[in-house]
Amino acid sequence: MLMQDKIQEARDAIASAEKLLVFTGAGISKESGVPTFREAGGLWEKFKAEDFATLEAFKRRPKEVWEWYRFRRNLARKAEPNPAHYAVAKLETLHDDFMVATQNIDNLHQRAGAKKVLELHGNIMRSYCLKCGHKVDESEHKLEGEVPTCPKGDCGGVMRPDVVWFGEFLDPKVLEQSFKFAAECDCCIVIGTSGVVYPAAQIPVLARRNDACIIEINPEPSALTRIADYFLKGKAGEIMPMLVEENPG
Ligand SMILES: [Zn+2]
Numbered sequence: 417m418l419m420q421d422k423i424q425e426a427r428d429a430i431a432s433a434e435k436l437l438v439f440t441g442a443g444i445s446k447e448s449g450v451p452t453f454r455e456a457g458g459l460w461e462k463f464k465a466e467d468f469a470t471l472e473a474f475k476r477r478p479k480e481v482w483e484w485y486r487f488r489r490n491l492a493r494k495a496e497p498n499p500a501h502y503a504v505a506k507l508e509t510l511h512d513d514f515m516v517a518t519q520n521i522d523n524l525h526q527r528a529g530a531k532k533v534l535e536l537h538g539n540i541m542r543s544y545c546l547k548c549g550h551k552v553d554e555s556e557h558k559l560e561g562e563v564p565t566c567p568k569g570d571c572g573g574v575m576r577p578d579v580v581w582f583g584e585f586l587d588p589k590v591l592e593q594s595f596k597f598a599a600e601c602d603c604c605i606v607i608g609t610s611g612v613v614y615p616a617a618q619i620p621v622l623a624r625r626n627d628a629c630i631i632e633i634n635p636e637p638s639a640l641t642r643i644a645d646y647f648l649k650g651k652a653g654e655i656m657p658m659l660v661e662e663n664p665g
Pocket residue numbers: 545546547548549550566567568571572573
């Protein structure tokens with residue numbers, strides 16, 4: 417099938433969807449210049465992700481881990497949402513029953529205006545207290561100090577980034593909501609993910625099981641391509657806006 421025909425059909429499937437899910441991974445953020453975990457590099461090149469992204473590493477060297485996350489926060493803050501993020505946010509305004517489930521922690525969907533976002537792996541702009549669980553948005557609290565402490569009452573517990581580290585489970589509520597939505601949706605757009613990181617990768621599989629139309633946008637085929645009705649090869653920032661355009665009358 418010609419690319420143009422595939423885009424037309426995928427656009428029709430999206431426009432007529434009653435329950436629409438968008439599932440995203442690092443690829444959509446990469447187009448905004450957010451490096452993937454292993455590419456963040458620079459000063460940190462000699463370290464492995466595992467040196468920072470575990471609870472053990474945090475307990476051993478909280479100062480260094482916080483330094484690493486401040487560095488990554490800055491990268492995320494400097495990045496701007498791209499046309500794919502804006503197209504996703506636009507879809508939310510066109511569909512009452514809509515959800516984004518993202519594996520990204522960079523807050524770019526929200527900055528593009530999306531409100532219904534399930535953050536499977538957390539949000540780098542948020543922190544929580546190891547002692548009492550109190551959550552803090554960066555905007556509400558500057559998290560001063562090398563290792564920030566809990567601002568709630570006289571708790572004083574150590575704050576950690578609200579991201580899922582190696583060896584940790586995803587928030588069961590977020591995961592359950594994502595699985596439930598996937599199992600009931602009739603159209604699922606997969607953007608910028610290789611589909612190999614579980615349990616998140618189960619999401620499009622559950623949608624497929626419900627006979628949802630699966631539309632995949634990736635630069636290369638992935639582990640999910642075999643279940644996709646439409647594989648649209650290319651940049652999400654170029655293809656997504658074409659899928660959201662008004663249909664010519
Ligand atoms: Zn606390």
